[in-house]
Amino acid sequence: MIWSLLKILIFVAIVAGLTYGAGLLMESDGGLRIAMADTEITLAPLQLVIVALVTLAALWLLFKLVALTFAVLRFLNGDETALTRFFTRNRERRGFQALTDGLLALASGEGTAARKKAAKAEKLLGKPELTNLISAQAAAMEGNRPLATEYYKRLLGDERTRFVGLRGVMRQKLDEGDTETALKLARKAFTLKPGHTETQDILLRLQADQDDWAGARRTLLEKKRHGALPRDVFYRRDGILTLQQAMHMQAEGDSAGAHAAALEAHRLAPDLVPAAVMAARAQIADGNARKATNIIKKAWATQPHPELAAAFAEIAPRETQAARLKRFAALTKQAPNHPETKMLLAELNIAAEDFPAARRALGDLVEKSPNQRVLTIMAAIERGEGSEDAVVRGWLTRALSAPRGPQWVCEACHHIHPRWVAVCENCTGFDTLSWREPPQDSTPSPTQTEMLPLIAGTPDGADRSAGGAGDGKAASGTVADADTSEGTTVESADAKKAGAPEKDGVGSAPRG
Numbered sequence: 001m002i003w004s005l006l007k008i009l010i011f012v013a014i015v016a017g018l019t020y021g022a023g024l025l026m027e028s029d030g031g032l033r034i035a036m037a038d039t040e041i042t043l044a045p046l047q048l049v050i051v052a053l054v055t056l057a058a059l060w061l062l063f064k065l066v067a068l069t070f071a072v073l074r075f076l077n078g079d080e081t082a083l084t085r086f087f088t089r090n091r092e093r094r095g096f097q098a099l100t101d102g103l104l105a106l107a108s109g110e111g112t113a114a115r116k117k118a119a120k121a122e123k124l125l126g127k128p129e130l131t132n133l134i135s136a137q138a139a140a141m142e143g144n145r146p147l148a149t150e151y152y153k154r155l156l157g158d159e160r161t162r163f164v165g166l167r168g169v170m171r172q173k174l175d176e177g178d179t180e181t182a183l184k185l186a187r188k189a190f191t192l193k194p195g196h197t198e199t200q201d202i203l204l205r206l207q208a209d210q211d212d213w214a215g216a217r218r219t220l221l222e223k224k225r226h227g228a229l230p231r232d233v234f235y236r237r238d239g240i241l242t243l244q245q246a247m248h249m250q251a252e253g254d255s256a257g258a259h260a261a262a263l264e265a266h267r268l269a270p271d272l273v274p275a276a277v278m279a280a281r282a283q284i285a286d287g288n289a290r291k292a293t294n295i296i297k298k299a300w301a302t303q304p305h306p307e308l309a310a311a312f313a314e315i316a317p318r319e320t321q322a323a324r325l326k327r328f329a330a331l332t333k334q335a336p337n338h339p340e341t342k343m344l345l346a347e348l349n350i351a352a353e354d355f356p357a358a359r360r361a362l363g364d365l366v367e368k369s370p371n372q373r374v375l376t377i378m379a380a381i382e383r384g385e386g387s388e389d390a391v392v393r394g395w396l397t398r399a400l401s402a403p404r405g406p407q408w409v410c411e412a413c414h415h416i417h418p419r420w421v422a423v424c425e426n427c428t429g430f431d432t433l434s435w436r437e438p439p440q441d442s443t444p445s446p447t448q449t450e451m452l453p454l455i456a457g458t459p460d461g462a463d464r465s466a467g468g469a470g471d472g473k474a475a476s477g478t479v480a481d482a483d484t485s486e487g488t489t490v491e492s493a494d495a496k497k498a499g500a501p502e503k504d505g506v507g508s509a510p511r512g
């Protein structure tokens, strides 16, 4: 604002100065008298100024003429390009000026201006590899996708600009959502420049999106070869891709391939829980119970997880509850103080109908981290010990409004996934899921939980009114998971519940 005002003021001052100067010249009496031979010319001051300007212009023209004369002489001497050089030098200078203006316009975000300057530069310079690039970027900046693609395609013809053109068209296709064409282009760009990090990442993402896990692993290897990936990250990601490959093979019905891939995935990423689970299941399917036990034991020591316990139960699906409790000791002594271990032990004891032991196993979890599963286990213990229905319902009510406990949470966007996936369903981040407590805002809304005591009663208050909202929500125990995956339906577990109330909720253990 102030700058514009200043500019106007300066302009007015210059005009005033010129007018004043011209007035002075007109009024002044002096002049220049030139005497030459017989003629004598007298120039008034104003005329003097005009003559000076004309002389300057004539001198400039003279220099140009001299240069032209030399060019003609050189041409006559046999230098064929001398004349064209004389004329193109001028064009070139203007062309580079237009190119500079175009680049500056591009940098300042003026797409239309940049495209105009690029067109002018192209006319003067004839360097399409430079001007097409500016035009393409300018068109993309304006949001004119077809035009941008058109310019990028022109860059494909020249070997020097092929990669830039490919990358440009690929990005346009990605923006359009045409992932199939984008994948083809990314593959081509990758063969041209395997070390280009951005291309590697795009190719990897597109391959993962389209279940091309073998291709994605090759891309990852190339990425590591070009030093863009630390070793440990490479092995973990390679493990994840291999696990995805295994899951894909399983879905396609190739169980032998899936087993081999699962073991490979576990070898590459030993800390990855779903890989350990799948590898253990592969060993169980092949009849290697000991190997399966070892895989789960090791994985439990680093990260106790309900899915590991479920797979561990599958090793001996028909054992008695007492035998199961004894066998699981190999697992539970790995990380005895971990909440997951405590809950598992409590669930196993409930299944074996040793309720005091279940209570002891749970320890201080009810006070320290009362999540849905812990409180549901408490309800099962109370029921098993023959407490009143109202007390049991009280625990279940508390469970409803309690935090859900650890989940597969995306570290990038906090989206919660019911099962582990390699690519976040919300933000499409790769390898962003971790098993932990979700942020607090994902628990039920306050208005919802405020009504609960009225509906179902409180765990220890006097108001223990009737109503059974809790049972359906009972967190499925790990061992119960093993049961369902093994073929027994959830309904049968529910039927057991109805028949024998002592074995309610998490206590519904596998057959045998």
Ligand SMILES: [Zn+2]
Binding pocket: 410, 411, 412, 413, 414, 415, 424, 425, 426, 427, 428, 429, 432
């Ligand atoms: Zn996410």
